[in-house]
Amino acid sequence: MLKVLLISSDLPDQALLGQLLDAGYRLSLLRLEQLAKQTTIADQSLLVGCFTNEDELAQLTENLGSQEPLWWGWNQSNYPHLTLKAYEAGARHVITNDANASQIIQNLNALHVSQLHQQTTRGREQQYPRGAMVHLQADQALLIETGILSLQVNHPDGSNVLLGLFGPNQLVCGHPHDGCAIYLQAHTPISAQLLPWQRVLSEPSLIERLRMRLQLMEAWASCQAHPYLDQRVLGILNLLAEQFGKQHNQGLLIDVRITHEQLASAVGSTRATISRIIRDLRTRSMLDSHFSGSNERFWLPIVPHYHHTHPFA
Structure with a gap:
């Protein structure tokens, strides 16, 4: 099971920690002020950096920047603009203050499946439960076989915009970790193939799927306007x-x-x-x-x- 390293200036919610342990996760705790002293972090650990204000977020991202590990942010404040700042700093996903334990565990499970998949042969089938976050690297694509995937974006004011729904035989590409705060979520249970970008470029049928998706996104933007x-x-x-x-x-x-x-x-x-x-x-x-x-x-x-x-x- 995935190892999770929680980084926080205060001890996280005890009930949530108990539920994560019950779900089989191996948890480690690290004080935020101790992060700068860590020279290496285990490759198989997911870092979850907790923050309640801009200073804590800045301290967190400053020390994670040079190591570039896979990390999530946990916005424990009521300020939605901090969520966007965490995405801009490179967080793969940001847990909001109103997320419950079942949602967090569901997303962790989906991430664990994705990590295992990347450690083995790419192109094998991926399964995502309804509501799970779908994490893709910038050089990866997902070919949906069954189910529906949603593309969404979070704005600084906390509002959410639906950018599209994608179904069987459609291709979805990974997005760079920038300030766009774009994310993918399983609208229904999904079965899909995780593909490296080089394979997409080498297969005309996949390029055609990508062209069709581009046209669909343009049409979606036209309707929104x-x-x-x-x-x-x-x-x-x-x-x-x-x-x-x-x-x-x-x-x-x-x-x-x-x-x-x-x-x-x-x-x-x-x-x-x-x-x-x-x-x-x-x-x-x-x-x-x-x-x-x-x-x-x-x-x-x-x-x-x-x-x-x-x-x-």
């Missing part, structure tokens, strides 16, 4: 219908669960406003839905006119 909110919502749903749509006797069923809150994050609005927009679109017979709750699915009476669907799907 529409001046009218109802057209933004319809545009995003049209793209999702193109990717995940199934023929329905009343139109095209979007066979992926997307909440009003997720739609709001995709078009720059609020959940309440999106709920009102959806009611209006239903009244105008431009949108409808089946079922309710976690089983709710939207359907469009008019088939989308976009043409970005992957030819290998």
Whole structure:
């Protein structure tokens, strides 16, 4: 099991430590002020640097910068801008103050699978549970076989924006560790192939998948830039219908669960406003839905006119 080194100026939450131990993780603790004295850190350790203010974050990143280990940040404050600063400093993922133990353990499990995979032959199947963070190096790509992956970004004010959903036969690339705060998360359970970038460049079919993804991202950005909110919502749903749509006797069923809150994050609005927009679109017979709750699915009476669907799907 993955070894975790917690770096903090204070002792982390005891209940969480107990749950991590119960989950099989090997934990070590290191005081933040002692970090500068560490000349080497075990290769197989995941570093989790805890911080409550900018000074602690600066001290943490200054001492981790020369070693360049795999590390996570843990923002134990209520200041979302520190999360962005941690990403800018090279954190692979940042735990927020409101994250619960099960979410943290789920993400650690996904990271552990990724690390084991990188230590063995690349290109073997990867499995990610729903909600898990998907960590890719800048020179890696993920070819999705089953399931749906979301691309998101965190802003300094704590808001989240949905940048796209990707499904079977689509290729997703690793993003450099910069200040973009872009991350990948399993929207549903995922089975995928982890590929080195050189393999992508050597296979025309993979390059074609990459081209199609670029076109889809451009279309997504175009929909997000529409001046009218109802057209933004319809545009995003049209793209999702193109990717995940199934023929329905009343139109095209979007066979992926997307909440009003997720739609709001995709078009720059609020959940309440999106709920009102959806009611209006239903009244105008431009949108409808089946079922309710976690089983709710939207359907469009008019088939989308976009043409970005992957030819290998």
